[in-house]
Amino acid sequence: MFQLAQSGMHLLPGIDMSAQELLSFVETDNESLRPVLIRYAYAICGTVADAEDLVQDLFLNLLNKDLSGVADRRAYLIRSIVNRAIDRKKLIRSQLDMYPGDWLPEPQATDTADHRIIQKETLSYALMVLLEHLDPRQRAVFILKEAFAYSHEEIASILGIRAPFSRQLLSRGKKLLASVQRKGEQMASRRFLERYLQVMSSGDTKSLEALLLEDIVVFSDGGGKARAALNAIEGHRRVMGLLFGLYRKFNPQCTLQYGTLNGAPALIYLINNVPVKCQLVTEKDGRICRIFMIRNPDKLRNLKF
Secondary structure, three states: OOOOOOOOOOOOOOOOOOHHHHHHHHHHOOOOHHHHHHHHHHHHHOOHHHHHHHHHHHHHHHOOOOOOOOOOHHHHHHHHHHHHHHHHHHHHHHOHHHOOOOOOOOOOEOOOHHHHHHOOOOOOHHHHHHHHHOOHHHHHHHHHHHHOOOOHHHHHHHHOOOHHHHHHHHHHHHHHHHHHOOOOOEEOOHHHHHHHHHHHHHOOHHHHHHHEEEEEEEEEEOOOOOOOOOOOEEOHHHHHHHHHHHHHHHOOOOEEEEEEEOOEEEEEEEEOOEEEEEEEEEEEOOEEEEEEEEOOHHHOOOOOO
16 A cells, blocks of 8 residues: 555644634644645545635634534544535545546645645555545545544544444455555656656657556546546557657646655646646556646646746
């Protein structure tokens, strides 16, 4: 399974204040609950925009609630955002039939000062893609247990289920992920990406062929708002033609920059300092396994360079 960064803390200390005071606290403190809750919601939804919307709605909703009877307000907020995120993910999944082409998670920039301070747990992009195979509740259980180190008793309390059922959901989820995961696959390093770009710039087909696994797969997400392959491209010969064609098209008009997305190096293509495409690459035994190309502008708007 792709590694998760470990954290020594998954909840903030107890807070005793009015809803208005709580909202003010969250908006003004970098170590506040807002980025923590966004992290939970993003891990479940797979999109930064939905995560931010859910957290904003949650705090607006607090203004109309009497929290005087809530014994543990931090637990209340975590439980609220997790369940809201599960409902939103169900909605996202129900609309996938209308989505043009492959739907990929929105990449999240993790090389900013704020993220280095706040983000204690990081879900790799490859893991985010894998998690799309789980139903929303399975996904929430997996994330709470494996990424945030919750006990099954805590998870049961958050989701309104029993601990044995939480264990069952996690077991089934892990078996499903193991059945679709490529063993030995990992996110490519910066050095590996540099080697990949050197091969692309050389135009040497034999060098590129040697760098690709025979069963390599390229996934593209344009969201119907940018040109992208509607279906995954499989096989090293088909992928070679695609990669060289895209390189010739984008390289002359774009500025290429390295970034850190979901904790791993990535390639960002910009026009006038605006990201128009990003690539995340996985490798296995020194050869490219999968490439994820995100061109949907809605999923690039949070990448600032």
